Amino acid sequence: MDPVPCPGCDTFFVPRNKLQIFCSTPGCQKIRKALWQKQKLDTDPDYKKDQHLAQQKWLYSNPDYWKNYRRNNPEKAQRNRALQRIRNQKKQSVKTIGIAKMDARKSFNQSILGQFWLVPTIAKMDPVKIFIAKAAGRSP
Numbered sequence: 197m198d199p200v201p202c203p204g205c206d207t208f209f210v211p212r213n214k215l216q217i218f219c220s221t222p223g224c225q226k227i228r229k230a231l232w233q234k235q236k237l238d239t240d241p242d243y244k245k246d247q248h249l250a251q252q253k254w255l256y257s258n259p260d261y262w263k264n265y266r267r268n269n270p271e272k273a274q275r276n277r278a279l280q281r282i283r284n285q286k287k288q289s290v291k292t293i294g295i296a297k298m299d300a301r302k303s304f305n306q307s308i309l310g311q312f313w314l315v316p317t318i319a320k321m322d323p324v325k326i327f328i329a330k331a332a333g334r335s336p
């Protein structure tokens with residue numbers, strides 16, 4: 197069988213059969229399983245319910261997990277709070293104004309520096325973290 201590119205690591209490998217898409221490295225198998233599970237959760241309500249029950253059971257026996265996670269990963273906790281605030285605002289704005297809000301943008305006179313999360317509001321994409329070191333050149 198001819199080598200094919202692996203979508204997980206972009207290297208060529210020889211598949212064992214026609215159905216094998218990912219190579220056998222642990223990282224790519226992890227990606228393959230995550231994709232399978234996402235597809236299964238979207239299409240199989242029984243599987244989704246069983247996974248939810250298993251997670252609830254696990255959380256019941258590990259009640260301090262999220263508290264410890266937030267304490268050990270303060271940057272991720274802060275990021276999640278910011279993203280949740282945005283999700284709450286989006287939920288609120290969709291209820292009141294709809295999805296198009298073109299005239300609400302105001303320009304800022306002060307320079308904006310720091311780290312920000314760019315969160316797509318309509319398209320389903322992952323948020324992107326950006327860092328603005330200095331203000332871009334402005335014409336007076």
Ligand SMILES: [Zn+2]
Nearest residue numbers: 202205219224
């Ligand atoms: Zn691979």
